[in-house]
Amino acid sequence: MCTAVFYPVVRYIVPPSVPEAPTSRTVAARDGELKPNEAKIFQFGNRAGILVRMPDGEYRALSASCTHLNCTVQYRGDLRQVWCACHNGLYDLQGHNVAGPPPRPLDQYQVHVANGEIVVSKV
Amino acid sequence: MSDAAEVVRRLRGWIEERTGLSALVDFGREKTVPVHRHSVWYYMGGMSLFLFGIQVATGILLLLYYRPSAGEAFESVQFLMAKVPFGWLIRSIHSWSANLLVFVLCVHMFSAYFLKAYRKPRELTWLTGMALLLLALAFGFSGYLLPWNTLAFFATQVGTEVAGSLPLIGRFMLRLLRGGDQVTGGTLTRFYGMHVAVLPAMTTALLAAHLLLVQKHGMSVPPGVEAERRRTGEPPRSLPFLPNFLLHDAIGWCAALGALAGLAALFPWELGEKADLFAPAPAGIRPEWYFCWAFQTLKMLPGHVLGVEGELLAILGFGAGGLLWLLVPFIDRTPERGDRRTRVFTVVGWMVLAYLAVMTALVYIPVRS
Numbered sequence: 001m002c003t004a005v006f007y008p009v010v011r012y013i014v015p016p017s018v019p020e021a022p023t024s025r026t027v028a029a030r031d032g033e034l035k036p037n038e039a040k041i042f043q044f045g046n047r048a049g050i051l052v053r054m055p056d057g058e059y060r061a062l063s064a065s066c067t068h069l070n071c072t073v074q075y076r077g078d079l080r081q082v083w084c085a086c087h088n089g090l091y092d093l094q095g096h097n098v099a100g101p102p103p104r105p106l107d108q109y110q111v112h113v114a115n116g117e118i119v120v121s122k123v
Numbered sequence: 124m125s126d127a128a129e130v131v132r133r134l135r136g137w138i139e140e141r142t143g144l145s146a147l148v149d150f151g152r153e154k155t156v157p158v159h160r161h162s163v164w165y166y167m168g169g170m171s172l173f174l175f176g177i178q179v180a181t182g183i184l185l186l187l188y189y190r191p192s193a194g195e196a197f198e199s200v201q202f203l204m205a206k207v208p209f210g211w212l213i214r215s216i217h218s219w220s221a222n223l224l225v226f227v228l229c230v231h232m233f234s235a236y237f238l239k240a241y242r243k244p245r246e247l248t249w250l251t252g253m254a255l256l257l258l259a260l261a262f263g264f265s266g267y268l269l270p271w272n273t274l275a276f277f278a279t280q281v282g283t284e285v286a287g288s289l290p291l292i293g294r295f296m297l298r299l300l301r302g303g304d305q306v307t308g309g310t311l312t313r314f315y316g317m318h319v320a321v322l323p324a325m326t327t328a329l330l331a332a333h334l335l336l337v338q339k340h341g342m343s344v345p346p347g348v349e350a351e352r353r354r355t356g357e358p359p360r361s362l363p364f365l366p367n368f369l370l371h372d373a374i375g376w377c378a379a380l381g382a383l384a385g386l387a388a389l390f391p392w393e394l395g396e397k398a399d400l401f402a403p404a405p406a407g408i409r410p411e412w413y414f415c416w417a418f419q420t421l422k423m424l425p426g427h428v429l430g431v432e433g434e435l436l437a438i439l440g441f442g443a444g445g446l447l448w449l450l451v452p453f454i455d456r457t458p459e460r461g462d463r464r465t466r467v468f469t470v471v472g473w474m475v476l477a478y479l480a481v482m483t484a485l486v487y488i489p490v491r492s
Contacts, residue, residue, distance in 0.1 A: 013299065014295065014298060014299055015298060015302050015303050015309070018303070041401050041402060041403055042401070043401050046304075046305055047305075048400075048401050050403075064403070068421075068426075068434060069280070069281045069284040069285065069288075069421065069434065070280055070281070070284045071277055071280060071281060071404040071408075072277075072401070072402065072403045072404055073403060073404075074403030074404070084404065085403070085404040085405060085406045085407070085408050086277060086281055086404050086408055087418075087421055087422040088422055097426060100422075100425075100426075101421060101422060101423075101424055101425060101426055101433050101434065102426055103426035103427055103432045103433065103434070104426075
């Protein structure tokens with residue numbers, strides 16, 4: 001009796017899993033949009049990524065979800081590191097967690113420049 | 124007797140015959156409140172009830188304009204504050220009153236703890252009170268998201284992620300709270316439902332149980348006061364609840380209403396920036412003051428402690444600590460005797476209070492990173 005009543009209710013309140021359309025590459029920015037030592041957040045599927053143009057002009061792309069508690073990170077030009085403002089976590093430009101509470105590195109993506117676009121793809 | 128007096132008398136008789144209300148009034152007249160040097164803490168319960176009433180009243184008014192969707196929530200609050208006459212005042216009073224309510228509930232809980240009001244036979248009063256405090260925090264957490272601004276978005280992101288870190292049930296909890304894998308408009312709708320329907324229903328039921336238990340057992344007299352009376356032979360002093368104690372309560376409520384009006388007028392609650400799901404967390408982000416101790420702990424713990432992830436360790440620590448605090452009436456079995464064992468609980472209480480205060484203060488001290 002209890003099962004008959006509560007099972008449908010519990011199934012109802014837990015949302016169904018909607019499979020995410022697989023996104024393996026996206027255009028993160030136009031070439032020249034970022035100056036050296038600047039960064040931008042871009043949408044990668046239903047998650048956020050961060051594209052950093054390093055001082056030497058090279059691009060790096062990482063997942064922008066902090067591995068601590070999932071806040072969206074930002075680039076700190078003064079530190080030349082990726083910083084999470086929520087709990088003061090720091091990552092280097094390879095995505096390695098170097099200070100603060102993050103337990104794991106950020107996922108790193110591949111970056112290609114083609115036809116004036118910065119294309120980011122999963123490794 | 125005049126005609127009007129006769130009508131009133133007959134109306135009262137009619138109501139009395141059908142409801143038996145005079146029994147309730149008689150109960151109120153017979154009820155007394157103990158008077159001693161710690162009596163001031165008895166007013167915290169009534170103050171909590173008053174602030175809860177303010178929350179209900181202003182919450183209903185906010186519902187008239189609020190629209191619970193990601194596309195409209197922020198704009199509806201903006202409209203309410205900018206265009207609706209006194210909209211800013213209603214929202215500010217709701218926000219300030221929520222904060223004062225949590226503060227007064229914390230004072231109420233710690234005073235009950237230090238005065239050992241949880242001791243037999245008031246264990247259930249303690250448990251229902253703790254559940255009400257947790258519900259107030261849940262109200263705060265769910266209500267914080269409703270304006271759909273940046274701070275609210277990240278607070279919800281972090282708070283639900285904390286629940287998602289729980290062993291075994293973490294992913295289930297995370298999806299249950301968020302209504303999916305990410306914080307989206309679906310989360311907002313879900314939090315709205317919890318804030319205006321589920322939590323009020325639970326609070327009403329628990330509040331009724333808590334008040335009934337308080338009426339059944341009366342106010343607890345601290346063991347120290349009881350021991351002193353036994354030693355000196357001084358008779359217990361008390362105050363009639365109706366009207367004396369209630370009038371004292373009413374003075375406090377008037378002061379609270381004045382303080383709320385002053386805070387709302389001088390420091391209107393800000394709305395901030397609309398949530399952007401793909402913007403970085405802003406510098407200086409922090410939760411409401413009553414979650415700051417947990418925020419700071421999570422910030423200070425390193426990624427791994429003895430091979431265990433720092434956040435998991437913190438969450439297990441919070442859970443274990445909270446459970447022990449909840450079960451204190453069943454652990455501290457000797458408060459009546461005033462012996463050394465019960466003093467340990469007093470010392471632990473002060474340590475907990477100091478921990479919460481220091482961790483909270485650290486959040487408000489600016490640290491250059």
